[in-house]
Amino acid sequence: MEKVLAENGFIIDLSDAKNTTQLVFELSSIMEHPEVKGKDVRLKLGSLDLKQSQLLSIKALIESMDATLAFIDTVSEQTEASAVSLGIVISKVSDTVEPSIVCTPKEEIKEEPVIVKTEDERDSEGKTIEVHAGEPTNPIETASGVEDVYDEETTEELSEIIPSEHFDSDFELLAKNEGLLKPEETSKYILLDTGDVLPESSEENNVSTETLPTLYINQTLRSGQTVSYEGNILIIGDAHPGSEIVASGDITVWGILGGIAHAGSQGNVTAKVRALKLNAIQLRIAGLYARRNDTLNVPYVQKTNEFTPEEAQIEDGKIVIYKKLRRD
């Protein structure tokens, strides 16, 4: 994963990503930085096979951050086919353009924000995060020395905000978690005896939620706010208690889910609810309702480094929550 400053945009190299989950996670963590706004983004996707819907989601993610997807670079035929059908330009990030893109020439540095580079200790796996500092603090004389000078400083700065250990293990594990999931103790949620709660018009079905459109919401949902959508909902932010999310497909909250979530609201039993922290006062999937256990002590304030992503789904007529295991 690499992000390099181009003249009017960025090249984001995601060719290291092993699967789509990892790709989306890494992409969104880069897109969070404010300087990506309004710029062209060039994606290097490597050999990853992406379906049309996945590629569309990626494009939407980039556009939701006010950036535009200039072109993609891929060696996968499937991704190429998907891109063609979506009208996304395919091009090569060739080595010859590299010098003008990688931001090292002197004259450019004086005007552009300074590139700083941080590498955490676990760089053996080739995980590098590059961050652009907001303002250049020192006048830079020689380009060659720049990276080294800022290297140490930012490592310190970053580690204050996000302990590198957490950052690393949490995000990497999430990407590889397929084999590591384990159902959490069932006492967290208790099924409500509500009878038939689905609207009369809906029928039980198991349409793959991957084929549904996705609504991106880049804000925090507060008490009293409702979002409902025919498709998947992705919230980048928290959903506070008192808010309500209703989706006919999956619900993903990239933050703390504290309100009510109803996935598969039209009866889709394959729908899932996932969040970095699943504190929903009520979980509803298709026709099943579950309430949070009264004995569950939810702290007034959640520490951000205590997140353990969780996913709820229907299994044998029950709502089961899977928790990502921490690698100790």
Add this chain to the structure above:
Amino acid sequence: MAGRVIVITSGKGGVGKTTTSANIGTALAKAGYKVVLIDTDLGLRNLDLLLGLENRIVYTIVDVIEERCKLKQALVKDKKNPNLSLLAAAQTRDKSAVNADQLKEICETLKEENDFVLIDCPAGIEQGFQNAVAGASEAIVVTTPEMSAIRDADRIIGLLEAKEEIKSYKLLLNRVRPSLIKSNDMMSVDDVVEILSCPLIGIIPEDTGIITSTNKGEPIVNDENALAGKAYRNVAQRILGEEVPFLDLDEPKGIMAKIKNVFAKLKAKV
């Protein structure tokens, strides 16, 4: 059987309407009466939190009115007391989703099968208040010994007097701090009663236990030792028509006599 419909109102926000509703409701249910609490504060509901029932709400009053469910389905039973149930407000809607006639109809239906229907009124004197008052025949006006709360209570009493349906109204003085009254920094109980000239139904002392009980979702009447809990139990008994003396709030003898005196005076008036 036709139960009593009592609205709990105040005009000013934050004086303890919801706390009062939850506690009186719980106390009456503990005494063996069937009680329904209705939260009419649409969009800013809190009563469910105080009772610790937030996670059980599936249908709200708006669902009942818009006929998405039956009234019975929307009643949430209390965790401990099967006599107590809650009709929750919708958090994602606003006051305009309900009108006075609809609420009146719900109250009529509910009082057929319950001894008490307690309505938790929203702050203000706009539509939310008008809705909440519509179905009630009695009112409890909650106030605190502060000028602003008393002014608002006065306004509310005026509005209640103008309503034919409201047969009686009583004053509940909340968050009383005897030590402040003693040092002349707070209005005394009889001062408030004199300003508002309204019969008193209870004096609730300021109690830090209220904060804990609110956060836990457990009404303070369930705490046998809390002074505020005892005061609320007394209010419930007075609602049931029993004569209970007002609590001695750790005051020198004089004040107790004063309160009794006030009560006697009021009784003589009524």
